[in-house]
Amino acid sequence: MMVMERDPIADAAAHLRGRAQQNAPLGPTTWFRVGGAAEWLVRPADVDDLRAFLAALPHTIPVVAIGAASNLIVRDGGVRGVVIKLARGFTAIETDGNAVIAGAAALDITVAEHAAAAGLAGIEFLSGIPGSIGGAIAMNAGAYGSDVAACLDWAEIVTRDGQLLRLPAEALTLTYRHAALPPGSVVVRARFRAMPGEPATIAARMAEIRAAREASQPVRARTGGSTFRNPTSSESSLKAWELIDAAGCRGLIRGGAQVSEKHCNFLLNTGTATAADIEGLGEDVRARVRAMSGVDLHWEIRRIGVSMEQPA
Numbered sequence: 001m002m003v004m005e006r007d008p009i010a011d012a013a014a015h016l017r018g019r020a021q022q023n024a025p026l027g028p029t030t031w032f033r034v035g036g037a038a039e040w041l042v043r044p045a046d047v048d049d050l051r052a053f054l055a056a057l058p059h060t061i062p063v064v065a066i067g068a069a070s071n072l073i074v075r076d077g078g079v080r081g082v083v084i085k086l087a088r089g090f091t092a093i094e095t096d097g098n099a100v101i102a103g104a105a106a107l108d109i110t111v112a113e114h115a116a117a118a119g120l121a122g123i124e125f126l127s128g129i130p131g132s133i134g135g136a137i138a139m140n141a142g143a144y145g146s147d148v149a150a151c152l153d154w155a156e157i158v159t160r161d162g163q164l165l166r167l168p169a170e171a172l173t174l175t176y177r178h179a180a181l182p183p184g185s186v187v188v189r190a191r192f193r194a195m196p197g198e199p200a201t202i203a204a205r206m207a208e209i210r211a212a213r214e215a216s217q218p219v220r221a222r223t224g225g226s227t228f229r230n231p232t233s234s235e236s237s238l239k240a241w242e243l244i245d246a247a248g249c250r251g252l253i254r255g256g257a258q259v260s261e262k263h264c265n266f267l268l269n270t271g272t273a274t275a276a277d278i279e280g281l282g283e284d285v286r287a288r289v290r291a292m293s294g295v296d297l298h299w300e301i302r303r304i305g306v307s308m309e310q311p312a
Contacts, residue, residue, distance in 0.1 A: 009040045009082060012056040018045035018087070026074045026083065026305075027275075029066075031130075032224050034275045035074025036305060038083035046089035047156075047164060047188050054186075055162030057082065063160060064304055065186045067132035068107065071139070071225040075305035076275045084186055086134060095120065098194050099153060104134030104187045108141070111192070116206060121197025123151055128209040130225060134187040139300070140174045144209050149174035153191040160184030177229050177300055218260045222269035227282055228297040236295045241265035243295055247288040254281035267301075279303060 013020035024041035027034050044050035054063070062081035066072060090105035093114045100120060102111045112127035125146040129136060137155050140148045152169040159165060159182055173180040181187070213219060228240040236243060241264050244250070250264040256273030259281065260266040267278050286297050 008058050009061060012053055012058075013040070013042060015056075016042065016044065016053055017049045018089070019043045024083075026066075026069075026079065029085070030069040030072050030074055030224075031222060032073060032269050032273070032275070032278060033222050034076070034269055034273055034278060036076050036078030036275075036308075038079045040082045042082055042084050043087045044084070044089070047158065049089070050084070050086075050158050050186060050188065051162040051164060053162075054158060054160060054184075059160065063184045063186075065134065065138075066304075067105065067135035068130070070130040071135065071301050073224065073275050073279055073301055073303045075279070075303065076308045077306035079305040086132075086186070086188070090134075090188060096191065098196060099191050100194060101189065101191045102133045103189050104132065104137075106133050107131070108133060108136055112206060115192075115194055116199060116202040119197055119199050119202070120194035121202050121205075122146075122194040123192050124202060124205045124209060127206045128213050130219075133190055137172070137187050137190055138179055138181060139177050139302070140179050141177075144212070147174075148179075148192075151192045151194070153193055155187055155191075156189040157181065157185045157187050164188075176232075216263055218262045218266055218268060221260070221266075222271075222273075223260065223266050224278075224301045226265050226300050227267050227285075228265060229300045231295050231297070236293065238293075238295075239265075240297055243289045243293055243297065244285055247285070247292040249285045249288055252281065252284065252288075254284060257281040259285060275305075276307060 021041045024038045026038050065084045086105040090103040093102045093106050095118045100115045108126040108129045115123050125144045128143045129141045154166050154168050156166045230239045244264045249259050251261050252259040255277030256270050257277040258268045258270050260268050
């Protein structure tokens with residue numbers, strides 16, 4: 001008699017109070033609307049649920065966390081192992097003196113609006129970042145003159161073995177679009193410093209940011225935010241979009257993907273793109289910029305999973 005092998009992921013999820021789904025399509029959850037499925041997609045109910053699941057999951061199984069998927073390409077072959085997506089149990093926002101504490105699944109703009117309503121200034125820049133707090137910390141997100149490093153007090157994470165740790169901002173070694181998070185860990189909550197301010201003045205600043213973003217970026221398209229990091233001053237005095245424009249890439253097309261005519265550091269799914277089209281177009285842009293200026297652009301968009309040639 002043949003004995004069926006037990007699935008260690010299913011075993012770890014057996015007592016999950018949240019949801020676990022096998023072969024879960026990820027493309028529809030991303031802003032690009034492309035990509036394959038997760039071997040397992042896990043949505044824990046709360047921090048304790050996440051801790052118990054990770055503690056029970058064998059360390060040989062890869063884990064990747066995703067947030068609002070606004071700055072993400074999921075490759076067409078899907079993602080092996082476990083994809084963790086935080087949901088309702090991680091969206092709480094509260095004020096704490098001159099600070100805001102937010103769950104990792106809270107949207108950046110919602111946190112900025114909550115602070116504004118409480119008369120707290122200094123984190124308006126979050127209203128111009130389309131994503132969630134966990135992702136903002138993981139990539140030290142920034143825009144409109146500030147970034148997470150300028151206002152983060154601490155972040156709470158759940159480690160790959162299920163421990164809950166509170167790390168001061170200094171422990172994350174926040175640099176341009178990067179945080180030194182332990183491998184396989186998941187950000188679950190964070191505290192941001194702010195300062196007292198006039199609600200009307202704060203709201204006006206957020207309105208300025210919203211207007212500037214809508215005027216300069218393809219916010220209503222299937223896109224993924226800024227594609228490439230700006231080069232360091234030692235690499236180039238030009239921003240990424242300027243280098244891309246100078247290399248003749250504005251409007252460049254590959255399959256169903258296109259470099260935005262409005263802001264050429266944005267890639268678009270025009271309706272029929274695959275993840276391979278979008279990532280391939282990004283590599284085309286990198287090659288043209290390198291040939292024109294010698295600058296090697298680095299991806300800001302996160303890319304996860306495998307190609308169709310290596311199915312999950």
